[in-house]
Amino acid sequence: MKAPFSWLKDYVDIDMTAQELAEKLFSCGFEVEELVYLGEKINRVVVGEVKSLTPHPDSDHMQICKVDCGEEYGRELQIVTGAPNVYVGMKTPCALDNSTVAESNPAMLEKNPDGIKKIKKGKLRGVESFGMLCSGEELGINDDFYPGAEVNGLLDLAKDAPVGEDIKKIVGLDDWIFDISVTANRPDCQCILGIAREVAAVIKKPLKEPDYSYTAHKTNAASVDVEVLAPDLCPRYVGHYVENVKEGVSPAWIRKRLVLSGIRSISPIVDITNFVLLEMGQPMHAFDADDIGDRKIVVRRAANGEKIVTLDEKEFTLTSENLVICDGKKPVALAGIMGGLNSEIKPTTKNVFFEAAKFARDNVRKTSRALGQSSDSSSRFEKGVDAYTNELGMARALHLIEELGCGTVTDMRRDVCAADLAPRTMTASIAKLNALLGIKVPDEEIGNILARLNFNPQINGDELKVVIPGYRDDIDGYPDLAEEVIRMYGYDHITPTFLEKASVTGGGLTDEQKRELHLKTALCKQGFSEAYNYSFYSPKDLELMKIPQDGAERNAVKILNPISEELSIMRTFLAPSMLQNAVRNIRRGNDEGRQFETANVYVPRNTAASEQPEERKHLVLGVWGGDNDFFDMKGAIERIAEIFHLDFKYERAEKSYLHPGVSANVLCDKTVVGAFGELDPSIAASLGLDKKVYLGELDLSSLADKLDDGVRYKNLPKFPAVKRDLALIADESLTCEQVEEVLMHSCKYVTAAKLFDVYRGGQVPEGKKSMAFTLTFTPDAQTEKAFTPETLDNFVKKILGNLKFKLGVELR
């Protein structure tokens, strides 16, 4: 919401600077996002009077002027000008030596984006000039700002302009624009008057209401009747008939206020509608009354397929979701958004039917979005216009018709109102109000604040009675009154307390949350850094991962209004995001990395689409570059199993995105809970990756009730564990797991069997391999003495016997 300082001063005697006012507004809930000084570019430019003119000896169009700029700046400044409209006795802006004006040359503006032109004394074809006489353009103003500002030549100021006076004061550039952020609950402050009400309340000055008075003249015109068929979408419709409408030019004060708000003057009638929207926050529409067929206004939902051409000559096909204003036959306006071309105000318009209505904000928004058509009116209606202001806005517009003399206000007034206009009252307990705040605001303060905000408060003991202003639809309960009081009383009165009356509660993470954190720190210890990726990805990611058409990963939740195709479906697995991380890092020259992410995947339920999908927590691991291989990834997963006391088994995996020979499923209690392995080399090739990438993903939700990260302590054995290395000759087809299984279960003292070498060739026969294991024999609590070499030999003998018997494996 943009509010010019000068306009606010029409309603309140503001006795402080713009900066001070901005602070005040900030304190009561209206943040001034930007405070712009209009005369920023103009410096050392004063009113000068041309005293004499002499032709320039070396130029056929330049003249040498003697300019009176007052006692301070010089009574006889010599200035050369080429302007044709200069004359003796002219009062015109004079830019002194070392002054600045607005850059008006478009070519220069490109080089000089701040738009400031410096003026210094100099010689023009040999004649000294101590400054420059200025046009309106050089002050950055137009006719609406100051009459005559757009003439080609010098700005001809009013004769009463005092010489030597700062030009900014004369042309209205000594002004500030407040760009105020208005919260969604205060649509009443989306206008100058609304802000002025707040200003009056916060600086404790009376509000000077605009003049709403007018005289209604009896009319002989045929009645224009109003019928509202959709009162839910149009709770109030106020119409008024104005005749003898005259063309003309709006007075300077209206044009000035419009231009400060960025609106150009068009004609008195149109200017009045714009003015009332800015001042009162009431969108107005003016129909050419003679274009209203059947002398009838009908507010109704459009028929499906009905068409309208709006003022900007765009045609729209409507549905019953759209509200239209119709005459007896056809739509003449898209309610709250834009008038129809068929009933617009023309230079020939004689009679006008004014509309000030309340339209349901949601309906205006929906129609505006659906049709892609918006206006200042529609954005105002979307925020909410109250029924109280309909009447006030109309009265103000009619007053202006009279004041501008651009028509005759008749006694033909229509008001179709379904809204309850009776003033709302509220009774609240002062004790409760203070209890919510936690401080005691003196009754008198409460009374004064609410009075300044027009709530007509009456305090009787603990009872506070108020009448809610008609424009304050947001006031709903006593906490709203508490807010009104505290924002004016000052939040600096709120002193910190620490839940003095509250009960003691136990806090912290749930066990599940703690375990997730434990998992994360465990992965960090193994060199994995935590990543965060978006919860959505692209359908192309599924293609990249070669997910088959019937793959479960394709059953994804889709976003109806995604930002882009790239971010359009919810993740069903995390591996694609991790792959993107690896790719991005490799491309940035981060040759080696380990990352993980824990996040939800979203699994649609087989029932209705409106049901919340299942959210399952997944863990994804990514490893690339360096000397990392499959077993680094496997090691990380094995560590998870160790820390959480899980019994993981591994089997070959068939995943579309993993190397078929270098990938494994992870099983827990015979259920597949995840998979890991090398990225399918064909995918790596398609991405142009020169590093191997390993991906792993676990469904943590399926493990949730199996995770146990408690410490399981075992007392230390009395005797030390002993290690023995065994080199075995095994068939090529035997897996490490098969051998390990026998090693681990042939002797109860074997607590670890770790493969440390695999060797082929040399003395190892064709089709065989040598596998070297380190066995750890740990005495248990019952063991009475340390293992002797002979005892160990016996253990090994038994183990070798088992290996030979079960797997045909022999000692090398």
Add this chain to the structure above:
Amino acid sequence: MKEKIEALRGEIESAMEQTQTGRALYELKVRFQTELKGIMSGMKDLPKEERPAFGKIVNEFKQAMEEKFEARAVVVRQMEMEKKYASERIDITMPGKKYKAGALHPITLVKNELIDIFAGMGFKVFEGPEIETDYYNFTALNTPKDHPARDMQDTFYLADNLLLRTQTSAGQIRVMENEKPPIKILSPGRVFRSDDDATHSPMFHQMEGLVVDKGITLCDLQGMLAEFARKMFTASTKVRLRPSYFPFTEPSVEVDLSCSECGGKGCRLCKGTGWIEVLGAGMVNRRVLENCGVDPDEYTGFAFGMGIERIAMLKYGVNNIKTLFENDTRFLEQFEE
């Protein structure tokens, strides 16, 4: 015989002085012992009466020489160590070997820190669903369909009634529906808004806090936030409340903290104001309590919600929110604790 001994003494002693290593000294000793044995074997050729005197001489010689060997061994050991020291001398300026652990993401770090701060004040952590119904995300939070506040948040819809939650406030309702006051919960998590530009990410994280009990006041909110600011930033961080609007709180406040960069004097970070907008808060709206079956005349409460990324960016000086989601290892590894 005596001459032989003296000759041997001279020979061994001069050889001994040449020894540099334990090995050479050992070899010399063996040679000495062999020679001595030879000398001693000649003893049988001596007349019987001369033998004891000669035996004494030999013994003394042997003992003296052994002492010399002992002494030389000490010297040689020292020489050997010197050599070893010299040969094993390293360039201590060469880089050290370290084992690098991974790092938690700054979002997790800040989340953990927030949980630590508030868990100590009795807040439990509740994580609600990320895909929410319109009811929990908006309607129950006093934001009906036609409410202009819905425009404040650009929502991703999945179905008519289903959306990606735009705020962790949705969790408030789920807790209040299932628990009776006193309630103190903290609800961290992912939230989504269809906003993607230099300063906005379509996904980010919020931390919502909710207290509902008897006699909770705005002053309590201020006190709790002051405690949070002190612990999260510095002991001198100040809290400023200013009026704002959220549909689910009344009164609503915007909470500013004194700028951590300049301490409130005004700098580029705080755009010269000395204050940084950090979170939104307020007293829980009566309608929200009613919607959850909590009697608003018996209980009051406050709620606050903050952007975790915002806190992380302030705390660590990260200047671009997008960096947080690029997962560049050079970025992530800086947060190792």
